[in-house]
Amino acid sequence: MRVFPIWLFMAMLVLVPFMSAPAHADEVKVIVNGVPITNTDIAHRAAFLKLQRRKGISAKEDMVEQVLRSSEERRLGINITDKQVDEAYAGFGKKNKLTPKQLDMILAHAGVTSAHFKQFLRVQLGWGEALRARFRAQSGAETADIVRQMLEKGEKKPSAMQYTLQQVIFVIPQRDWKAIFAKRKREAEAMRAKFNGCATTRASMKGLIDVTVRDLGQVLAPELPTDWADDIKKTKVGSTTPLHTTKRGLEYIGICSGKEVSDDRVAELVLESGKDQNKMAKELNDKYIAELKKKARIIER
Structure with missing residues (x-):
């Protein structure tokens, strides 16, 4: 608005x-x-x-x-x-x-x-x-038609990476930001180095305070947040992205798994991602x- x-x-x-x-x-x-x-x-x-x-x-x-x-x-x-x-x-x-x-x-x-x-x-x-x-009704019909034409021509159906992600946040209260930022960064980097898959994250955090672990579930590549997309795509499965400084504190995302998928939903996202959204609206x-x-x-x- x-x-x-x-x-x-x-x-x-x-x-x-x-x-x-x-x-x-x-x-x-x-x-x-x-x-x-x-x-x-x-x-x-x-x-x-x-x-x-x-x-x-x-x-x-x-x-x-x-x-x-x-x-x-x-x-x-x-x-x-x-x-x-x-x-x-x-x-x-x-x-x-x-x-x-x-x-x-x-x-x-x-x-x-x-x-x-x-x-x-x-x-x-x-x-x-x-x-x-x-838009959902229209784009769904258009996507199905486009995919049908691609398959008739022998072309491959659009595909994209699907990631299972886990977010880790080392919370830093605004009032303590300057005083503890360096200490929290050392803690976060140490935990990144120990990362050994998403299943053990919570257990490895024992003894640390003000740390939030969120299971983000499955996310398709075209749906990744723009400020995280590049780092997630560059990170290998079983590893974490570099630290990001946010308003909440210091954060990183663990890549639990990743696989290439191809279905109608993926095709719709891939085809729409290359269009001018404002013009379409x-x-x-x-x-x-x-x-x-x-x-x-x-x-x-």
């Missing part, structure tokens, strides 16, 4: 006078699948687009698309709770160094209102789930919205 710089919020607070509710009744401008969009809805969205600095976008059209998304989410049974919306709202404020009350005030002064923004968040959260469901969104518009009942007033 896009984060707006704090100076932009404060500029809007200073430059835009407080917008009180209109004295006249709301006037319905568009009806989308039986859901009315009023002139007030459109005014709030216009103010929101201005706050986002999104130029050349019709506020009415943006509201039409939001109602289409919301209708599709209901059809799919997607339900975003008030708690999820409130958490997203608070998280958005936190990223911009604002409390929820400060965000309420700024949105009101900008002519957006917290209620309008929360409804926007609710629909966006639900739409993310709808897109993921559509935009194309999927645009196509989905176009389909919904084609089937929708939209009445202009």
Whole structure:
């Protein structure tokens, strides 16, 4: 989700006078699948687009698309709770160094209102789930078709390494970081040197304090975290990666086992890994919205 710089919020607070509710009744401008969009809805969205600095976008059209998304989410049974919306709202404020009350005030002064923004968040959260469901269905079908064509041509089905991993964390509290970092590093390096497979890790840690051992299970190469992927791929089975310094302390990952696998899930990951994910997401969104518009009942007033 896009984060707006704090100076932009404060500029809007200073430059835009407080917008009180209109004295006249709301006037319905568009009806989308039986859901009315009023002139007030459109005014709030216009103010929101201005706050986002999104130029050349019709506020009415943006509201039409939001109602289409919301209708599709209901059809799919997607339900975003008030708690999820409130958490997203608070998280958005936190990223911009604002409390929820400060965000309420700024949105009101900008002519957006917290209620309008929360409804926007609710629909966006639900739409993310709808897109993921559509992507899984679509990519699965496409992958099956691609693999079928590859096999017909005598080509091999895509494969990838599947690792069984174990994470070891030497915890360093922030308050003690400088005082004990060197000592903890020596302990971690000593345990790395003694590593003799994942089955004996916990037993070898006896006597050490603040050490966490996590069995991560099986992970396919395309799914490896980017900050660990290279080291894991370079490490032999039965050995550990080099130490990584993280916010938790010092960590390494043991490679319990590794094997090359080939199935539909692997093929999907391998084929998708070479694509531009942002471009794919935009194309999927645009196509989905176009389909919904084609089937929708939209009445202009």
